[in-house]
Amino acid sequence: MKATDLLHDHGDALYAYARTRLTSDDDIADCIQETLLAAIRNAETFSGEASLRTWLISILKFKIIDIYRKQAREADFDSIDAADNDTYFDEAGHWEIHRAPRAWEKSPLEQLEQAELREHLCRCIGRLPKMMRAAITLREFEDQATPEICQHLNVTATNLNVILYRARMHLRACLEQFGFRGVAS
Amino acid sequence: MKIGRIFMGMSCREFSEQASAIHEQPTGLFTRLRMAWHRFFCVYCRRLARQWTIIREALRREQPDVHMPGTMREKLRRKLGADD
Numbered sequence: 001m002k003a004t005d006l007l008h009d010h011g012d013a014l015y016a017y018a019r020t021r022l023t024s025d026d027d028i029a030d031c032i033q034e035t036l037l038a039a040i041r042n043a044e045t046f047s048g049e050a051s052l053r054t055w056l057i058s059i060l061k062f063k064i065i066d067i068y069r070k071q072a073r074e075a076d077f078d079s080i081d082a083a084d085n086d087t088y089f090d091e092a093g094h095w096e097i098h099r100a101p102r103a104w105e106k107s108p109l110e111q112l113e114q115a116e117l118r119e120h121l122c123r124c125i126g127r128l129p130k131m132m133r134a135a136i137t138l139r140e141f142e143d144q145a146t147p148e149i150c151q152h153l154n155v156t157a158t159n160l161n162v163i164l165y166r167a168r169m170h171l172r173a174c175l176e177q178f179g180f181r182g183v184a185s
Numbered sequence: 186m187k188i189g190r191i192f193m194g195m196s197c198r199e200f201s202e203q204a205s206a207i208h209e210q211p212t213g214l215f216t217r218l219r220m221a222w223h224r225f226f227c228v229y230c231r232r233l234a235r236q237w238t239i240i241r242e243a244l245r246r247e248q249p250d251v252h253m254p255g256t257m258r259e260k261l262r263r264k265l266g267a268d269d
Contacts, residue, residue, distance in 0.1 A: 003265035015253035029257050033264055093196025101232035117243050140244040146209055165205035172236050
């Protein structure tokens with residue numbers, strides 16, 4: 001088994017997986033490179049029960065989580081808290097009229113090809129602060145449970161809830177910025 | 186405003202926080218009833234909850250066919266070729 005052969009056969013699948021979870025091309029390339037090298041080094045541990053591609057993606061997944069851990073160390077929760085100004089609500093806790101959810105006249109799933117919608121969502125995820133990006137990716141793409149994510153990102157469950165809440169608020173608003181604006185009723 | 190909040194069951198901010206938390210942990214019956222009550226009266230919060238569901242479903246869908254850019258593939262091929 002040669003790394004270049006694995007790249008030829010599984011490069012696109014690894015890239016597709018990494019691209020939705022990482023925003024930097026350099027990070028994506030580094031992760032794929034490390035994955036393929038790790039696969040070659042540990043070829044004898046591949047049992048053959050799962051497909052080779054599934055095995056490679058499971059290695060890649062750990063490489064990506066390593067990057068999230070590193071990013072989480074760089075961006076602690078307090079800095080997110082201070083930087084994230086909550087401008088969605090007024091003092092009484094009601095929606096600011098210009099930030100309130102607009103009616104999506106059509107569901108984006110009908111309005112756009114699904115691939116295109118995902119493209120917008122990935123772009124919006126890329127705009128999130130690192131900690132939010134890591135949290136929402138582990139939660140929504142990887143379907144990881146709260147304790148696992150807390151362990152990876154070294155945050156408490158309460159802080160994780162706040163991070164995910166803000167990420168969801170920003171994602172929805174970002175999608176509207178990409179053109180999903182209906183007429184406010 | 187206080188009267189409005191009592192009538193609406195909770196503020197929109199609280200509704201949005203609970204609507205996010207509901208994905209993470211079980212929520213009590215009383216909170217769910219307050220949310221349902223608020224949702225009935227608040228068009229914005231109804232939209233928020235529906236749009237979050239759409240986003241969540243879209244994120245969990247299978248990935249479309251994506252190909253590695255040629256430049257990245259070539260760069261990796263050269264790096265890995267040196268290690269082979």
